[in-house]
Amino acid sequence: MQRELIAPGVHLNAIPAEKFNRCRLSIHFRFPASREKATDHALLPLVLERGYAACPDMTALSRKLAKLYGAALTVETSMQGASRVLSISITGIKDRYALEGEALSAEYAAIAFGVAFEPYFENGLFSREAVRIEKATLARQLESEINDKRLYCVRQARRKFYGDSPAGIERDGYLADLPAVTPETLTAAYRGMLSAAQIDVICLGADEAAVRAALLEKLAGTERAPAELPGNLFLPGQPAQRFEERMDLVQAKLCMMFTWNAPADPEDLNAFRLAMCLYGGGATSRLFLNVREKQSLCYYCGSRFASATACMMVDSGVEPGNTEKAEQAILKELDDLVNGPIQPEELEDARRSLLSGLNGVGDSLAGLENWYYTEILRGAGVHTPGEAASALAEVTAEDVRRLLAGFTHSVSYLVTAKEGAPHAE
Numbered sequence: 001m002q003r004e005l006i007a008p009g010v011h012l013n014a015i016p017a018e019k020f021n022r023c024r025l026s027i028h029f030r031f032p033a034s035r036e037k038a039t040d041h042a043l044l045p046l047v048l049e050r051g052y053a054a055c056p057d058m059t060a061l062s063r064k065l066a067k068l069y070g071a072a073l074t075v076e077t078s079m080q081g082a083s084r085v086l087s088i089s090i091t092g093i094k095d096r097y098a099l100e101g102e103a104l105s106a107e108y109a110a111i112a113f114g115v116a117f118e119p120y121f122e123n124g125l126f127s128r129e130a131v132r133i134e135k136a137t138l139a140r141q142l143e144s145e146i147n148d149k150r151l152y153c154v155r156q157a158r159r160k161f162y163g164d165s166p167a168g169i170e171r172d173g174y175l176a177d178l179p180a181v182t183p184e185t186l187t188a189a190y191r192g193m194l195s196a197a198q199i200d201v202i203c204l205g206a207d208e209a210a211v212r213a214a215l216l217e218k219l220a221g222t223e224r225a226p227a228e229l230p231g232n233l234f235l236p237g238q239p240a241q242r243f244e245e246r247m248d249l250v251q252a253k254l255c256m257m258f259t260w261n262a263p264a265d266p267e268d269l270n271a272f273r274l275a276m277c278l279y280g281g282g283a284t285s286r287l288f289l290n291v292r293e294k295q296s297l298c299y300y301c302g303s304r305f306a307s308a309t310a311c312m313m314v315d316s317g318v319e320p321g322n323t324e325k326a327e328q329a330i331l332k333e334l335d336d337l338v339n340g341p342i343q344p345e346e347l348e349d350a351r352r353s354l355l356s357g358l359n360g361v362g363d364s365l366a367g368l369e370n371w372y373y374t375e376i377l378r379g380a381g382v383h384t385p386g387e388a389a390s391a392l393a394e395v396t397a398e399d400v401r402r403l404l405a406g407f408t409h410s411v412s413y414l415v416t417a418k419e420g421a422p423h424a425e
Helices: 038-048 058-067 104-117 128-147 149-162 175-180 183-196 208-220 266-280 286-294 320-339 344-359 365-378 385-392 397-404
Strands: 002-007 010-015 022-032 072-080 083-093 198-204 241-247 252-259 298-306 311-318 408-417
Touching: 002 208, 010 208, 010 365, 022 104, 022 183, 022 365, 038 072, 038 083, 038 128, 038 175, 038 183, 058 072, 058 104, 072 104, 083 104, 083 365, 104 208, 128 149, 128 175, 128 183, 149 241, 149 252, 149 311, 149 408, 198 208, 198 365, 252 320, 266 286, 266 298, 266 320, 266 344, 266 385, 266 397, 286 298, 286 311, 286 320, 298 320, 311 320, 320 397, 320 408, 344 385, 344 397
Parallel strands: 010 198, 241 408
Antiparallel strands: 002 010, 022 083, 022 198, 072 083, 252 311, 252 408, 298 311
């Protein structure tokens, strides 16, 4: 990947992606997360995806995409530690496959940068009708969270774990705040993002010259004052807290949050990957083989690590009558990895699984983009999947043991059946 600073706070990242007949263009706005503006920021992708100044409604935009050989546009938001990211992506066939020699990359850039820099406004504001419709859409999304008990349990555990920390700001905003969102507040949030965000444009297989020219043209008419982004967070360990919520359900959900003993060091990333794979990251992990298969305490049980906040999460689906046993078994497997033997075969099984995943990064445009943008977000240099594979090969059992020993159990959140409810057979 070639990475170039082309304006203050704006990088153009080019990835050739020669083996694909399609190309992808994305623009990522990264800016400090705000609790006060969280619901406006959550609504922005829904409104932006409806159209832009040159295609002011969804019908016109859909027709334009269809004429470009079925190109696809997505607008979404995510949380990265204490930062929020708003991403606009368009995917379509490469210029050389156009039947009539159309300059497709220029067309893709016009759409993506049109959505980003020239949204459809009415009297200088987002359309009141569009805001009304998408507020209703977001309200339904927020109200339906409880219907997915696994997602609900994970989010409840995160809320208890992060508390008022910036990392705890909800990606999808807050239902209670939604009535206060107006075209005026949404437009102000958009203009604030446009001014303050660090911008990364990622060009995979598209005509880089066409993308650069279109981007510089849009930036020339945009007032920018890029803000300094918050770094990785570190939440000190605390005595374990347990929370329980009872509902009408058959399969209980248990989510456990663990704090590491320091901010995550990017140099340890590959050791963390191997540690997670050994502990609960796949079909050869301790949690899968011992807690799920041998003891039959979980329907599913897996672990993952968030480097931006140096925390580990284990979530599982369990029989309501087995929740305490499952929690203790999960903790025991962690302790056994720290204090007991790690067999060479299981270490190599985990390593091979990770290497297979790294080999597959380049199998899709989205996979390539996700890899390289995640590397950019970490802010410690951009490494290729091949470089990560080489570093992974050097990780030892002692490296894994050292990292796992640093975790402290901080929060358990249990969503289980009401008293007297029948259990699954």
